Amino acid sequence: MEDNLINVLSINERCFLLKQSGNEKYDIKNLQAWKERKSVLKQDDLDYLIKYKYESLDNFGLGITPIENFPDKEVAIQYIKDQSWYIFFESILDSYNDSEEQLLEVDASYPFRYFLQYARLFLLDLNSELNICTKEFIINLLETLTQELIHLTSKTLVLDLHTFKKNEPLKGNDSSKRFIYYLKKRFNSKKDIIAFYTCYPELMRITVVRMRYFLDNTKQMLIRVTEDLPSIQNCFNIQSSELNSISESQGDSHSRGNTVSTLTFSDGKKIVYKPKINSENKLSDFFEFLNKELEADIYIVKKVTRDTYFYEEYIDNIEINNTEEVKKYYERYGKLIGIAFLFNVTDLHYENIIAHGEYPVIIDNETFFQQNIPIEFGNSATVDAKYKYLDSIMVTGLVPYLAMKDKSDSKDEGVNLSALNFKEQSVPFKILKIKNTFTDEMRFEYQTHIMDTAKNTPIMNNEKISFISYEKYIVTGMKSILMKAKDSKKKILAYINNNLQNLIVRNVIRPTQRYADMLEFSYHPNCFSNAIEREKVLHNMWAYPYKNKKVVHYEFSDLIDGDIPIFYNNISKTSLIASDGCLVEDFYQESALNRCLNKINDLCDKDISIQTVWLEIALNIYNPYKYINDLKNQNSNKYIYTGSELNSKIIQACQKIEKKIFKRAIFNKKTNTVNWIDIKLDQDWNVGILNNNMYDGLPGIFVFYVALKYITKNHKYDYVIECIKNSIYTIPSEDILSAFFGKGSLIYPLLVDYRLNNDINSLNVAVEIADMLIEKKSINNGELKNDWIHGHNSIIKVLLLLSEITEDEKYRKFSLEIFEKLSEEPYFNFRGFGHGIYSYIHLLSKFNRIDKANSLLHKIKESYFEEEPKNNSWCKGTVGELLATIELYDDNISNIDINKTIAYKNKDCLCHGNAGTLEGLIQLAKKDPETYQYKKNKLISYMLNDFEKNNTLKVAGSEYLESLGFFVGISGVGYELLRNLDSEIPNALLFEL
Structure with missing residues (x-):
């Protein structure tokens, strides 16, 4: 034994x-x-x-x-x-x-x-x-x-x-x-x-x-408290000299079992003992400076400090007295967001902020002046864009964000760990928990887990007062700090240079939950039966793609003895400090100090505007069209261009659109790739890096550049086209049957490139993707959706195009197989094309099911819908109806109110704006040029005049962050304007060639 x-x-x-x-x-x-x-x-x-x-x-x-x-x-x-x-x-x-x-x-x-x-x-x-x-x-x-x-x-x-x-x-x-x-x-x-x-x-x-x-650690703590008792009593107004209780649940175990403890004296007064490297005095002085210069309103916690540990005032979740104090609380919260953005603060999640009356109080200052962790993501523009995204308010922990999405089944569900979360949440995956505790049926099984709330939400009359309805105060607070910082750059830079050199801060280089999970895995009985089995579990730490994997040795050493690894950084240097004091040299490319100084030095109105939009999106109060609605004197210029003058104006406008897109591009010269950070519409608006998504991703921008090159014959666009191609070929995409999302979203843009620029390589890649989708996808009726954008109608059309180009019947056969299994019921509650019955009618015509198409059109005339259409867009309204029916019979458009359909809109985008209307007028002008050529020119002229006057198209976004996407942004508007110049440019709304 x-x-x-x-x-x-x-x-x-x-x-x-x-x-x-x-x-x-x-x-x-x-x-x-x-x-x-x-x-x-x-x-x-x-x-x-x-x-x-x-x-x-x-x-x-x-x-x-x-x-x-x-x-x-x-x-x-x-x-x-x-x-x-x-x-x-x-x-x-x-x-x-x-x-x-x-x-x-x-x-x-x-x-x-x-x-x-x-x-x-x-x-x-x-x-x-x-x-x-x-x-x-x-x-x-x-x-x-x-x-x-x-x-x-x-x-x-x-x-x-x-x-x-x-x-x-x-x-x-x-x-x-x-x-x-x-x-x-x-x-x-x-x-x-x-x-x-x-x-x-x-x-x-x-x-x-x-x-x-x-x-x-207990001995050390008690000796320290005994020696420091006079200072403690004086600072925190404590009468007692005897400790009565301790709570060690406030933090993880680090550095040989050290943990944060709340100490309660016999008179009921509490303090918090923190055995950590002490930079608190410097930070408290810094907060005083920010309060004076920027009116930051940071609550400065009282402290008794020593070299390697300190005590601080116990902050509790005390009540707010009235609504005015709630407003002040959330305005101060917004100011904290601004502070966190300026000084690269992270990890301010719901457990690190306490609502202390009308003040949101940071109870852990150790993550100021953070770095982007050097991870080996690969070398591409998409990676560069990710790092740029990380340099924003979105990573502070203070704005709503979903964590642990990668552990959910859908990869979309997560838990909101931000300090604005105010309710219990169910973790979107099951957690191994003990059942039938302390019985002979005790066992571990995966169970649903509910995350409790913390003390991060203000309380009034014994009820939590969430940020909802107070969002504008958060935005106001953040903007005020950033504007004051912009005007006080010299003072801020001087203070940091003079007072914060060699400040030591903690660096969270890997999510703490990842460490905790690894520890739990290593506590399996098999690991405790044989130490090398435990080592094998912890060896998985080396799979994390740090650029400098020497750091994993220190993570391993902490974990093997049951600690959560902890690291520090001297903000003036590039090395990382492990829990035992050893250095990992040159872990970072630049110092945290320089990174912060550069950000403050570069701060401008554009940065503030962009961060404001991001905050509004995160708070779910974003109005994508507020900026264009605020523009004055729209349509003030009623001049209507015609002929060569119109064509020249269109070329100028499209070149201007291209400059806007190019200016925001993030290029990687080593890999010849490009990407953008943009506002995108999923279920809600969000900010993200563009992916392979025809609706508002890279493929749509690619199509615009392809058309622009075709019209201008200018080879200066070749490099951008090459870079977009390199990006869309290498970005991971799902193998789903869709012409809008995943790998299938590349097929139509590549076919357009082949059609306009005779790029045989584009055709070959399109064929390769289509073959892969056909090979991998079995057709399941329950998975099919009768919808153009979010369903399978568009991929059916694209496969038909591919069949015509390649003269290969397998694509037509596969598309017909999908079509036959479509249900015609679920998505017919709209009259549009993007989300309605008319994309199905369009497909009926493509498969020569004219009788069925006529039958459906007859039902529509016979009040198939309960009321007359109020929407005149392509996606859900009469523009979509017009485009689908005009190619069948002239009389089928007689039930459409043409004047309402082609009326000038307060939006320019393809999906539900003037660019979509323009496609309708292009089709009408083919049928009746005498009537509709003038109306088409008028619509284009109004769009161009507004663009020239306001320097922005009427799309979602803001002054510095116009949506770039094809269906809701400027690339789609540019494409449709170019299409007016040359009918060889295909109708992208119907995926024609």
Whole structure:
């Protein structure tokens, strides 16, 4: 049995002992079997890990030798018994006074009674010297230790319980009593406890390590409080000199078990003890400066500071008195957003802000002056755009955002961890939780988990007052800070340079939850049975794509002893500081100080406007057309262009549109790629990096450039076209049957490029994508949607085009197969084309189902819809109806009010604006040029006149952030204007060629 103790040895320890015994050879088959086991590590990751953690493959192979192959087990066991942690384990067991056994109530703490008695006597002896805490305080401490030991052991205890049950029936009248019976039998004596921990030797080691940390840190804390008591009493107006209770639930364990603790004195006053690197005095002075110069209204928490720790005022969630104070609270909250943006503050999530009356108070200042973590995303414009996105208010934690989406089934659901969240949330994935606690049916299973609320929402009359209805005050607060900062650059830059050089801040280089998850995985009984199995679990940390993976060594070292890894950075330097003080040199490309100084120096009206739009979008109060609605004297110029003058004006306008798009482009010269950050419409408006999405993504911008090159014959657009192609080919996209989303969204734009510019490569790629979709997709009736944009109607049309171009019937056959399975009912509540019945009628005509098309048109005339259409757009209204029916029969458009349909709109976009109307007029002018050519020119002239006057098209966005997308943005407007110049440019609303 004692031989099993050897399983506590780490890979490096096993290698050392085997080499010491003269054994230099390892089992190649064992190494190969290890490599073939499931892991997220790639070969390069494993090679790096072996080189830097174990020095060589030979060492690693030797270190994973099973214990049964150890030649001299006695030497290995003696080595273990000579380790300080094992000596401490024996001293805990040997010092136990079993005379207290009869007084003990057998409960979940019973397996840990040796540890708890040792800790109790240690604390009593310590307090006899210091006389700083009450009996209740010591009980609190022991409860904290008990909870940690239970947490460490719980998974192993469950497995051991059920293994025990198989060998010996449990006695007792109910499940709880049978569990007590198990505890008494399994942990009855010192010998039994040794036997248990020998089965799980890594659990033995980490339990002792955590026990040592607990005792050392508690002793250090109590000595510090005793020495600092006069300063504490003076600063926080505390009358008592005795600690009465402690709560250690406010933070994670870092740096050898250190954690934030709330200390309550006997007079009821509370303070917070933080054993952390102290930069608080510098930051408090900085906040005073910001309050004076920017009217930041930051609540400055009272503190007593020392070099490596500090105490601070306990901040509680106290009530607000009236609505005016609520307004002040949210305006101050907005100011915090501005401060966080300016000084690169992150991680201000719902647990790090407390609503303290009319002040939102930051209770953890350690994440000011942060860096973008150097991750190996690859080299592309999309990656560059991601880094630019990270340099915004969206990563502060203060604005609503969804975290953990990658762990949900849909990859879209998440939890809002921002400090504006005010309600409980269900985590969108199941979490492994214990069930039937402390019974003989105790087990772990995946269960739904509800996240509790915190203290981040103001309270009035005992009710939480959410930010909803107070959004404008948040926006006002942020804008006021940014405007004042813009006007006070010199003072801010001077203060930072003179006072904040070499400031030490914490760097959160990987989400804390990821560390916590990895720890939980490593607490599996298999890992506690054999230390190298636990190492194997933690090896997965090396899969994270840091550019400098040396940092993972320090993450591993912290995790192996049960700590959440923690890192620091001197903001004047580029190195990272690990929890043990070691440096990871050149972790960053530039210092956090320079990054912040550059941001402040570059701050301008454009930045403020863009961040304001992003904030409005995040708060769900964004009005995409507010900017254009505020423009004055629209249509003031009634001049109507014709002939060559009109054509010249269109060319000028489209070149101006191109300049706007180009100006916002993010190019990567090394990879010849490009991307943009833009406002996009999903279910709601959001800000993001463009993807392969025909509606408002890269493919639409590509189509505009293709048409512009065709019209102008100017090869200066070749580079942009090449870069967009390189981007759309390399951006990960779903294999879904759609012409608007995923890989299928590339087919139509590539066919347009082939049609206009005779690019055979574009045709070949379009064919390749179509073949892949056909091969991968089985057609399931339940998945098919009768809708042009969000359904399958458009991909049917695109495959028909491909069949005509390639003269390959398989595309027509596949499209017909999809078409036959479409239901004609669910999406017919609109008269439009993008979302309505008319895209289906259009497809009927393409498959020569004229009778059925006529039947549906007749039903429409016979009041198929309950009321007359009020919408005159392409997507949901009469422009879409016009485009679908005009190609069938002239008389089928007689039930459309043409004048209303072609009326000038207050929007210019293709989907529901003047550009869509323009396509209708282009079609009408073909039928009746005498009537509609003038009206078409009039519409275009009005659009161009407004564009010239206001320097903006009437699309979603703001002065500096016009939507670029094809269907709702400026690229689609430009394309449609170009189409008026040359009928060879296809009708993109119907995906014609």
